[in-house]
Amino acid sequence: MSSDLVLNGISKQFSGQRAVDNLDLTVPSGSFFALLGPSGCGKTTTLRMIAGLEEPTTGTIRLGEQEITGLRPYKRPVNTVFQNYALFPHLDIFENVAFGLKRRGVKDFKPKVEEMLGLVELSTYGKRRPSQLSGGQQQRVALARALINRPQVLLLDEPLGALDLKLRRQMQLELKRIQTEVGITFVHVTHDQEEAMTMADTIAVMNGGVIEQMGSPAELYDLPATTFVANFLGQSNLIRATIIGQAEENITVDVHGRKVTVPLPRCRVTEGDVWMGIRPEKVFIAAAGTEQSNGSNQLRGAVVTDVSYVGVSTQYLVKLPWDQELTIFEQNTGARGTFGVGETVDLHWLPTHTFVLDADQDAHAGVEHIDDPGGAG
Template sequence: MSDVLTATGNVKLKGLRKVYGDFAAVQNLDLEIPQGSFFALLGPSGCGKTTTLRMIAGLDEPTSGQVMIGETDITHTKSFQRPVNTVFQNYALFPHMDIFENVAFGLRRRGQKDIDKSVTDALELVQLGHLAKRKPGQMSGGQQQRIALARAIVNRPQVLLLDEPLGALDLKLRRQMQLELKRIQLEVGLTFVHVTHDQEEAMTMADTIAVMNNGVIEQLGAPTDLYENPQTAFVANFLGQSNLFRATIDSVDADNIVASDKDGRYLLSRKRIAAGTDLTVGSKLLVGIRPEKISVSTHDQLSGEFNHQTGTVRDASFFGVSTQYVIDTASGDHWMAFEQNSGGTVISAGTKVFATWKPEHAFGLPGSEDVLAGDAVASEFETTGS
């Protein structure tokens, strides 16, 4: 099986499925992860992201489908035969070995000679070289996390899997480790597959994000692409926040779309409409605007006929950098808006306001999408996540 250990190339998942009883954790997943990239699998708990990761690691066997590295099929190999290493969620450091032996474990199993330098280098990479003789129990969570990383990286695997590696750390340490992980990934140039439910974590680190929900990939792309052009309501709500409402298409031309509901008319750029949206006049469309793109004012700022909603401020939270408003719109929705603190005053709750936005800042989704998809799960993570 030495040919498996030396397999190299992109990670390819073909029609991957994992079924537990009558619950499909992962459904017909097709995915190609480019060699050397930092790839994030993002989704709420139970979306199948960890199961996917475990199938790549060889810790769970797929019900059907294939896992490949380059042209080598590794689907039916054991985890110890794969050129893949994992940083476990709870680190899983061996408590009976010191840090040096923990990091040396993989090298020793492969019968590598002269491992001292490799181990020392790996420990230097995570800046813990001076603690080689300690036991894992004597280290803080952040240090254990870095040891777990060193223990995996030292083997120079084709693919490094990270299973919510920062979940147990406090906010400040997590930020620091995000930068650290990114630095290390650039330095060693391995393929990183990072599983997380924290959208901010995924966006700061990953080159490519796959948003997963209910065992399928909802959308795949670069962080900015996913944020600016979500293709589904789930992505729009889970990755950041979105104000979504349904409108009817009135007219379509080469560049723009005009839609309307009983509260007003809305101009959208065709470039920002999700693929597969029905653009026939009279059909429904979901209009979405990110909170930071909305401008809140007590007087109507845009003189045109498009893109304003009236509402009442329900709640205003002043954060210093910005103010977050919750606005009850005329149609009864709750909108979120972030206003930069550019010297203006905070509008107090109960004030009647105009919410306006530029046409190029709105995006469109198929009208069949559920406005609330991903909303509940996203807010569930608000306290722990961002």
């Protein structure tokens, strides 16, 4: 019997504002699922409705055969781990983890607590207080406390947001390991694209209360369905273009007088004006006139306007003849030369690394600015 988490027609309004808009979503049992999006997109509201902390305005929530829409939070087979851990400061780590079992009257709780502390690699920390642990260790305790009740679904609300970058990356791998070991459905809310892509089997990218696109990290990154997804999940170069023909399985696109080939399955539209997209790391940069196309797409006569060395790669800004700037990342393997500001270069990339989107969309949708707030939504 399936124990998938199914949201059907879920909406939530606050003071006339629709935070979540007629959402249909199925989270497969045993999967690591991420709700990804910017602040205010509806992801946290969706999580709170699953947890029972918010009541949907419309729609139903099912867990397997059981409808849980109207159940009180404590009656749902669901637990939540929050960003602030919410540990009991007066209890040691063992007692924090044991709390839920003791409250339910479970007598033989000691082996279960020891098993959970082992799972989160804190077996020797049982007698310590939360204040004696690092942020990452406290987060593991919160995870163990939630998992010991064996919920059908574990909800993670920006769980790593309070950790520094290095620790956050370590915990991403830990969370994935733990989810794989316990086999419980994890639903993880985050605004951090790298975090979602590192851990999740499936990502739903949310924007304005709806899901823009859902799929595996590779699917979303390699073939975004909208400009919002293309820009929010990593970086994209989007160039205005026009479709001028189709031959067998390829579309021909006119880019400011240059012809570019795109495989038909990589085109969201097949006629009219479009945004042609290429990821920065898919573009090769070469000295002007030194490399033949050999089946690659090519734009000639670009000028390097900025160079940033960042260790594993060099990041270039290049200005095209029509004054648009593209971003290019080249791995520092030593196999290819580097370029300086002011040099004229040609750009090459494979047709299979190109994607085409409807030009009616905003080319800047999903672009994050430095002063954008992260967090709840």
